[in-house]
Amino acid sequence: MSSSASHPLRHTALDALHRSLGATMTDFAGWDMPLRYGSERDEHVAVRTRAGLFDLSHMGEIAVTGPEAAALLNHALVGDIASVGVGRARYTMICREDGGILDDLIVYRLAETEYLVVANASNAQVVLDALTERAAGFDAEVRDDRDAYALLAVQGPASPAILQSLTDADLAGLKYYAGLPGTVAGVQALIARTGYTGEDGFELFVAPADAEKLWQALTDAGADAGLIPCGLSCRDTLRLEAGMPLYGHELTTSLTPFDAGLGRVVKFGKEGDFVGREALRRAAERAAENPPRVLVGLVAEGRRVPRAGYPVVAGGEVIGEVTSGAPSPTLGKPIAMAYVDAAHAAPGAEGVGVDIRGSHEPYEVVALPFYKRQK
């Protein structure tokens, strides 16, 4: 956890507010972030049933602008970014020449020649460096905008009504994975219908100086609906239930998107060459003919919780490894995501267990996600 032992922790614009709320803070990718304010289970349930408010200002924003911004991103990323309409967003990845995943990203097209790339905090510098290097020869600019934004998220079924009470923006017309500029509680914001919780919700990119005003306005507007502040601990269990991968767990440089079951993000048919194309083509063939380990869901029959790195076993043999695990508040049981040998990856596969500190606990193999909201 002390990855930044030689650097002081970075603090978001909402740091004083978190402390006044009594948050338990944690070092996350060099940022001092709220882990939880009270009970992480209560925070999880609030997002599933009402609404939760998150500070996600650790995320890494990178602006890509210029006449060839679209061509640059098509070259640097695996997705077809040029085809993203203005006002829309796309989940995508940036890979190495050998196909290994450097990061997963959300890219917002703000204007014809203006994109906002949002990277994981832990990879923001890596992504910035890669984009900068790959921009050579393109008429486009890559700009580090990490300090230009604070990022607040309001997530949960009550979030549209809460946010609508603070803005004239047409939220009903704002689709999932779309973003538009607007004013929220008098604050200029990029309003995006994105999130990492498996619920409906919004992410609001604002100037750091406006973050506290917006947080307060959302807190007040959401009070009657049961909105509460939420930390990164429940964000992790929310995304795990929703089957969403987390970089460093389900995604690493030693895996390609195809290995992670996310080959759909790689668009071979797009215009122009892109970094990793040849390696990814081979990875696609390998995954189709002779699949390596497959990412699956595991649901406990008992109550002991699997953790990242625990071996998955069958018949006394190690057949995989847990990448994320936690008690699921929604299912009321421990759950995990794990990479397992293809022979044991089918839902309902017999005799699969997790080695929990020496004891083989039975687990059911299930298809992801564990939780899907009712629309």
Added chain:
Amino acid sequence: MSNPQQLRYSKEHEWLSPAEDGVATVGITEFAANALGDVVFAQLPEVGSTVAAGETCGELESTKSVSDLYSPVSGEVTEINQDVVDDPSLVNSEPFEGGWLFKVRIAEEPADLMSADEYAAQNAG
């Protein structure tokens, strides 16, 4: 957060009640419960088993981690708190009361158990 004066404390954040007929109650402190976060599973020692001071005798699982449970004294376990097994969140909501973990017939107790004030000083340091 205040630590009850009548209890004594181990450096591993367990508390021990005064013994009645040689039997004392063991739990974890509010400080420890807060550090763990929501406890979701408690594996307690078996009734009739022998526990040793400073050695692990169970596990507490929270959302983020699993922690070993230590016994503050040596002796035989006479009772476990079935309410905590059924509802581990009691450890968070009532660490010094309804969230007690087990009772032990004390055979031997270490000399380094702390008073409430000494324990508070340890955590402040």
